Amino acid sequence: MRRTILHTLLPAWIAAIVLAAIAEPLRADFRHARMGPRPRAMGSAFVGVADDANAIYWNPAGMTLVDRFEITGCRTSLFGVAELSNDYAAAVYNTGPWLAVGISWVRLELEDIYHEDTVNLGIARSIPRFENLSIGAALKIFTLAAPGYERYNDPAFEGSVNKASLDLGALYRSPSGVWSVGAVVYNVNEPKLQLLRTTGAPDPVYRDFAIGAGYTFSDLLLLSFDLRTRYGRFDDLIGRIGSEIWFFDAVALRGGFEKENLTAGFGLKGNRWQVDLMLETHYDLGNTYQFGLTIRL
Numbered sequence: 001m002r003r004t005i006l007h008t009l010l011p012a013w014i015a016a017i018v019l020a021a022i023a024e025p026l027r028a029d030f031r032h033a034r035m036g037p038r039p040r041a042m043g044s045a046f047v048g049v050a051d052d053a054n055a056i057y058w059n060p061a062g063m064t065l066v067d068r069f070e071i072t073g074c075r076t077s078l079f080g081v082a083e084l085s086n087d088y089a090a091a092v093y094n095t096g097p098w099l100a101v102g103i104s105w106v107r108l109e110l111e112d113i114y115h116e117d118t119v120n121l122g123i124a125r126s127i128p129r130f131e132n133l134s135i136g137a138a139l140k141i142f143t144l145a146a147p148g149y150e151r152y153n154d155p156a157f158e159g160s161v162n163k164a165s166l167d168l169g170a171l172y173r174s175p176s177g178v179w180s181v182g183a184v185v186y187n188v189n190e191p192k193l194q195l196l197r198t199t200g201a202p203d204p205v206y207r208d209f210a211i212g213a214g215y216t217f218s219d220l221l222l223l224s225f226d227l228r229t230r231y232g233r234f235d236d237l238i239g240r241i242g243s244e245i246w247f248f249d250a251v252a253l254r255g256g257f258e259k260e261n262l263t264a265g266f267g268l269k270g271n272r273w274q275v276d277l278m279l280e281t282h283y284d285l286g287n288t289y290q291f292g293l294t295i296r297l
Contacts, residue, residue: 043256
């Protein structure tokens, strides 16, 4: 009975939470949204792996591991609430042998009420004489808008707001490709956003740090681990564990843990395409699903 009531009221509750976020004072929340069904199915432990187009979002240094050109995108179903959406797209082009560029876009939206956009423009290269070591940077553009607030005609409301930030990453992959380690600093300059001129304490997009590692057993099973700060605090750390196993280089099974949440997923790969699906459980709010498609040229 309790869970029936919870699921009945869930859409209203989530809408109320987002509405509260844009009420006086309007607040931004550009936390790392853990996009991409492959990384998220691996428990979001991807900083030390970062070997596909999702790298620009997770660790820009990993773009040097992309084979030529790759584009990916996904749609997220959040807790079964139709009005709440989370979309993502990324593309990476590796010019070889040392330089790669990429772009990604994320939108979190409550339909006709509020949305946040994050655009990443990234570049990465291998270090001369240390070709297994890569460094990367991503210029981030945050856009915050609350069209649902316009109805109040508040003179302090200025419409959408844009701020820039920067991610810096490094990734080392062993010559054998068996293991890799990575590190990222997200939002180096920690920008602050506000939609009302009268907001006394603008919301920071926190500077966070993450380290990660990956290890492949028998060219078959990949295990990964990440450790990351939250809200810019070293006394508030979160660990993540992930796994991925491929069968016949065509079908993948994935699983992991992110806090108390269990993640799982699978992938199906062809010569130039890949389809991925992710499920993340949450006891109180319900399940989150991500469906993604990747094209490689």
